[in-house]
Amino acid sequence: MSDTPKRSWAEPFKIKMVEPLKMTTREERKKALQEAGYNTFLLRSEDVYIDLLTDSGTNAMSDYQWAGMMLGDEAYAGSKNFYNLENAVQKFYGYKYLVPTHQGRGAEHIISKILIKPGDFVPGNMYFTTTRAHQELAGGNFVDVIIDEAHDPTSLHPFKGNVDLDKVESLIKKVGAKKIPYISIAVTVNMAGGQPVSMENIRAVSKLCRSHGIKVILDATRAVENAYYIKTREKGFEDRTVAQILHEMCSYTDGCTMSGKKDLMVNIGGFLAINDWDVFEEARNMVVLFEGLHTYGGLAGRDLEAMARGIEEAVQYDHIRARIGQVEYVGEKLKALGIPIVQPTGGHAIFLDARKFLPHLKQDQFPAQTLAAELYLESGIRAMERGIVSAGRNKDTGEHYYPKLELVRLTFPRRVYTQAHCDVTVEAVEATFEARNQMKGLKMVYEPKYLRFFQARFEPLA
Numbered sequence: 001m002s003d004t005p006k007r008s009w010a011e012p013f014k015i016k017m018v019e020p021l022k023m024t025t026r027e028e029r030k031k032a033l034q035e036a037g038y039n040t041f042l043l044r045s046e047d048v049y050i051d052l053l054t055d056s057g058t059n060a061m062s063d064y065q066w067a068g069m070m071l072g073d074e075a076y077a078g079s080k081n082f083y084n085l086e087n088a089v090q091k092f093y094g095y096k097y098l099v100p101t102h103q104g105r106g107a108e109h110i111i112s113k114i115l116i117k118p119g120d121f122v123p124g125n126m127y128f129t130t131t132r133a134h135q136e137l138a139g140g141n142f143v144d145v146i147i148d149e150a151h152d153p154t155s156l157h158p159f160k161g162n163v164d165l166d167k168v169e170s171l172i173k174k175v176g177a178k179k180i181p182y183i184s185i186a187v188t189v190n191m192a193g194g195q196p197v198s199m200e201n202i203r204a205v206s207k208l209c210r211s212h213g214i215k216v217i218l219d220a221t222r223a224v225e226n227a228y229y230i231k232t233r234e235k236g237f238e239d240r241t242v243a244q245i246l247h248e249m250c251s252y253t254d255g256c257t258m259s260g261k262k263d264l265m266v267n268i269g270g271f272l273a274i275n276d277w278d279v280f281e282e283a284r285n286m287v288v289l290f291e292g293l294h295t296y297g298g299l300a301g302r303d304l305e306a307m308a309r310g311i312e313e314a315v316q317y318d319h320i321r322a323r324i325g326q327v328e329y330v331g332e333k334l335k336a337l338g339i340p341i342v343q344p345t346g347g348h349a350i351f352l353d354a355r356k357f358l359p360h361l362k363q364d365q366f367p368a369q370t371l372a373a374e375l376y377l378e379s380g381i382r383a384m385e386r387g388i389v390s391a392g393r394n395k396d397t398g399e400h401y402y403p404k405l406e407l408v409r410l411t412f413p414r415r416v417y418t419q420a421h422c423d424v425t426v427e428a429v430e431a432t433f434e435a436r437n438q439m440k441g442l443k444m445v446y447e448p449k450y451l452r453f454f455q456a457r458f459e460p461l462a
């Protein structure tokens, strides 16, 4: 399926600065977990050994990026780092106009407010938490149009993130194209397990939507990872560079929202990029209210520079191959141990299938939340729930959404952990797997109104 070497690859960098890791005892972790309400988001980072909560903002910057940080032009307006970023976005992503934002959700907020009218429908290839939340806050209704295979952890479809064109067509028939301002395509699809979308599919979606006057907005957060999958899995792209593939993917869309904290390996930053002048004009007006002036969007000049340089580094073949290779390495080991994971493994993370792991728990006993807590207790490794807690409640009925996928995400920051950390992680998951029959589930005792997974608190079921 891919040409990623399985065993004898090594990290394509050497380590110039280190950050010590703290080991804890089981007793200490038990206390920390109780204090955190059995929610890994509420743990203190210093109580974590290997932090696989997210690949967002947790990446290691290169010496080239750090050098750029020293060249921050901290002028309030017209910083030269803004123009460097604008050039990089135009060159690698191909969009005309750039509005920087403090991170991805800043861009989602702005584009949702500009394009969505109350009562509109916004199709997408599976929801992402912040993306859907902003679409709903703007009065939109999210409609999932991903292919059915994406909801099946065992399906080996090579492009499980693809949009189902029939689902888009039936939505257009049902509500009318006028009620669909845009389709939101995420590449890769985080909640499906980091699954890619094929070039053929992006092209077809674009053709269909444009013929109805529906815009295509890309969530480009992990688009470089998607480009690598196209290169290694889709016929005809073997000899194209990752940069060329990225550029072509974007060419079928009208703009993108971006969380630079992933692909671009910065600790903070994002942007909205768009081809339509009128949308840009409005975004440039709005960003001043919510983020900051349109040449800094809530970021320091140095942050803009680090992101501009991250764009150049992200598309380097050695980097992206090792990045995805590391995740694949962990996936192969877990599969060999018979541990249920989403397959094929995705770009940024391994997703443990909590339904199969803990078949004795009902979904409202929060199997994935339970499993993430138990993994921490066992090993000090921090993962994240991606199941019923993350899915939240239907805004009209107030009921839990019951997603088909009930997953725990082991997310790998870029350039941070070595193969030895990966081996330790595999051993920890194995130990948790062996103890699975004793796990009893959780009840939710505090639930915040928005994006509840971040701050909800739980207690063990007796």
Ligand code: F0G
Pocket (backbone or CB within 6 Å): 053, 054, 055, 056, 103, 104, 105, 106, 128, 130, 131, 186, 190, 219, 221, 222, 258, 259, 260, 261, 270
């Ligand atoms: N889109 C995708 C696909 C994401 O994964 C994220 C963030 C965002 C948008 C929002 O970007 O965090 O910069 O505001 N995902 C993080 C994660 C939080 O852990 O998966 P942001």
